Amino acid sequence: MNGTGMNAVTVQDLAVDLDGSPVLRGVSFAAGPGGWLALIGPNGAGKTTLLRAVAGLVPYRGSVLLDGADLGGMRGRGRARLIAYLPQAPVLPPDMTVEEYVLLGRTPHLGYLRGPASRDREAAAAAARRLDVARFAGRRLASLSGGERQRVVLARALAAEPRVLLLDEPTTGLDVGHAQQVLELVDELRRGRGVTVLSTLHDLTTAGQYACRLVLLDRGRVAASGPAADVLTEDLLSRIYAARVTVTAGPGGTVVTPVRRPRPAAP
Amino acid sequence: MIRGRGRRPRAARAAAAAALFLAAAALVSALTGAADLNPVATAAAIVHLPSSLSPLDRAVLFQIRLPRIVLGALVGGLLSVAGAGYQGVFRNPLVDSGMLGSSAGAGLGATLAIVYLGGAGTSAVPAAAFAGSLAGVAVAYAAGSVTGSGTATLLLAGVAVGLFLTAVQTYLLQRSAQDLQQVYSWLLGSLSGATWQQAAEILPYAAVSVAVVLLHGRHLDVLSVGDEEARALGMDPARIRLIVVAACSLAAASAVAVSGLIGFVGIVVPHVMRRLARTSSYRLVLPLSLTCGAGFLVLADTAARTVVAPAELPIGVVTALVGSPVFVWILRSTSAVRT
Numbered sequence: 001m002n003g004t005g006m007n008a009v010t011v012q013d014l015a016v017d018l019d020g021s022p023v024l025r026g027v028s029f030a031a032g033p034g035g036w037l038a039l040i041g042p043n044g045a046g047k048t049t050l051l052r053a054v055a056g057l058v059p060y061r062g063s064v065l066l067d068g069a070d071l072g073g074m075r076g077r078g079r080a081r082l083i084a085y086l087p088q089a090p091v092l093p094p095d096m097t098v099e100e101y102v103l104l105g106r107t108p109h110l111g112y113l114r115g116p117a118s119r120d121r122e123a124a125a126a127a128a129r130r131l132d133v134a135r136f137a138g139r140r141l142a143s144l145s146g147g148e149r150q151r152v153v154l155a156r157a158l159a160a161e162p163r164v165l166l167l168d169e170p171t172t173g174l175d176v177g178h179a180q181q182v183l184e185l186v187d188e189l190r191r192g193r194g195v196t197v198l199s200t201l202h203d204l205t206t207a208g209q210y211a212c213r214l215v216l217l218d219r220g221r222v223a224a225s226g227p228a229a230d231v232l233t234e235d236l237l238s239r240i241y242a243a244r245v246t247v248t249a250g251p252g253g254t255v256v257t258p259v260r261r262p263r264p265a266a267p
Numbered sequence: 268m269i270r271g272r273g274r275r276p277r278a279a280r281a282a283a284a285a286a287l288f289l290a291a292a293a294l295v296s297a298l299t300g301a302a303d304l305n306p307v308a309t310a311a312a313i314v315h316l317p318s319s320l321s322p323l324d325r326a327v328l329f330q331i332r333l334p335r336i337v338l339g340a341l342v343g344g345l346l347s348v349a350g351a352g353y354q355g356v357f358r359n360p361l362v363d364s365g366m367l368g369s370s371a372g373a374g375l376g377a378t379l380a381i382v383y384l385g386g387a388g389t390s391a392v393p394a395a396a397f398a399g400s401l402a403g404v405a406v407a408y409a410a411g412s413v414t415g416s417g418t419a420t421l422l423l424a425g426v427a428v429g430l431f432l433t434a435v436q437t438y439l440l441q442r443s444a445q446d447l448q449q450v451y452s453w454l455l456g457s458l459s460g461a462t463w464q465q466a467a468e469i470l471p472y473a474a475v476s477v478a479v480v481l482l483h484g485r486h487l488d489v490l491s492v493g494d495e496e497a498r499a500l501g502m503d504p505a506r507i508r509l510i511v512v513a514a515c516s517l518a519a520a521s522a523v524a525v526s527g528l529i530g531f532v533g534i535v536v537p538h539v540m541r542r543l544a545r546t547s548s549y550r551l552v553l554p555l556s557l558t559c560g561a562g563f564l565v566l567a568d569t570a571a572r573t574v575v576a577p578a579e580l581p582i583g584v585v586t587a588l589v590g591s592p593v594f595v596w597i598l599r600s601t602s603a604v605r606t
Contacts, residue, residue, distance in 0.1 A: 055499055057495065057498055057499060076501045076502075076503065077501030077502075078501070079501065080499060080500050080501030081501070084499070085496075085499040087495060087496065087499075090492070090496060091491075091492045091493040091496060092492075093491040093492065093547060095541070095546070095547035096488075096491065096547050096548070097546075100488070100548055104488065104489055104492065104500065105500075107489050107500040107501060107502060108500055108501040110485070113482055115485055115550070160500075
């Protein structure tokens with residue numbers, strides 16, 4: 001998987017500095033095509049920065065390739081047409097309607113002074129139907145529940161018809177049922193449309209269940225990468241997260257369970 | 268549903284209602300005043316149909332009332348569209364053209380002209396206010412860009428520059444008390460000396476600035492999801508901000524040059540438009556603000572010249588009387604407080 005298929009993302013020797021201090025160093029991995037790669041690691045490991053670099057939102061050294069083509073010189077609309085990025089807490093203007101918001105996803109396809117044409121409205125409507133938000137297209141964003149919001153945000157990303165989807169913690173703030181719905185939706189999208197997904201996921205069990213490959217980041221470097229069985233090991237996780245965990249095989253994949261420190265005996 | 272069947276007719280209805288409001292405001296203003304004009308004959312004369320209006324009434328209509336209506340409509344439209352544009356750039360419905368150093372710069376420019384140019388000063392006031400307004404925004408923008416990149420920094424820089432310019436102006440006035448009356452009557456705003464000439468002078472600036480702002484409605488909608496996501500959608504927020512702020516400042520400076528400082532219009536009109544049209548999309552809010560802002564100021568000016576007739580109230584006092592309660596209403600109801 002080194003960038004010969006459709007929508008394969010290859011990151012080579014990526015380095016990012018923020019405010020003069022190194023945040024990422026020597027990061028390399030390959031994802032896709034049509035696969036789901038999950039970035040895991042402790043807080044501050046550089047997961048979000050890595051997504052932002054792939055999206056072209058922070059300057060980086062090294063290279064990001066899509067199907068073997070270097071995206072290095074590509075900024076602005078060109079890159080945005082290929083890659084959709086959803087931050088952890090997307091800004092939802094309270095008075096905007098679902099319809100208007102999903103249509104914003106077409107922005108990378110519009111000329112500077114050209115408004116959305118019927119082709120753009122059709123793409124937005126298709127994305128809205130796919131994520132089952134067309135039913136409430138006229139509602140204000142402020143009136144949506146957490147699960148509805150996340151689906152609307154995904155519909156906006158999909159309206160751009162991207163080849164790569166970058167999701168920063170897509171299940172933040174969702175209960176287990178809604179989180180599963182969103183993850184299943186993303187899984188369907190990548191399988192159905194061949195979109196390559198790169199996401200950060202803080203829940204390790206979930207990451208192991210949904211992603212094809214995991215990349216474990218630690219202080220800006222890749223500590224391990226590969227299928228869940230290779231990355232989610234007690235030894236690796238307890239060392240890098242400074243946590244006490246057990247790893248067991250469950251019905252849906254690897255299960256990572258935090259273990260509480262033994263309580264001192266009652267006096 | 269999402270193909271816009273719901274939105275397009277609503278936008279068309281809103282545009283038609285706004286145009287009707289402006290036409291009605293203009294007609295009411297044309298008929299109101301010391302000379303009692305026949306409504307039917309006046310309406311016919313305005314649209315160049317045969318009319319029974321006497322030559323004297325014609326002179327009142329075409330040389331006194333209509334230039335004032337046209338200038339008022341221009342100023343109201345410019346202030347409202349500039350206010351809405353600034354609100355889009357700063358993602359805050361309480362921002363107005365005055366907050367970015369524009370009003371304070373115009374005030375200082377006008378004061379300098381009145382204090383230092385003596386008798387010639389009066390005719391130089393519009394140009395001085397125009398230049399001062401643009402210079403105020405330029406200094407604020409430069410100060411904001413040097414100290415940071417966010418919208419909050421820019422806004423605070425505007426407030427700081429505004430306070431500084433106002434301090435300089437106050438000092439000048441304190442040293443030159445004989446000019447107080449003239450400067451204050453300018454500061455409170457007036458359209459009493461309106462001429463066709465003034466309208467023609469600001470028309471080119473008005474046309475360019477309004478066209479540029481209106482063409483960026485969609486960009487302002489994208490900016491409403493924040494800089495980071497706007498960039499991820501392939502947009503350059505800093506460039507959009509610069510273009511829209513420049514165009515809005517040109518619009519505000521053109522208005523200030525011929526009318527003095529008229530407050531609250533740029534905040535109140537766009538907000539009422541958002542409420543009435545039930546949309547936050549700048550593609551609709553901008554043209555509606557332009558049209559209804561024009562109508563609103565024509566009505567406010569009609570009140571200014573009739574309420575205490577034969578004397579006149581400064582129009583800035585009228586808009587403040589209407590505007591400050593609405594401002595409090597916005598504070599109560601707006602999402603700006605929630606964010």
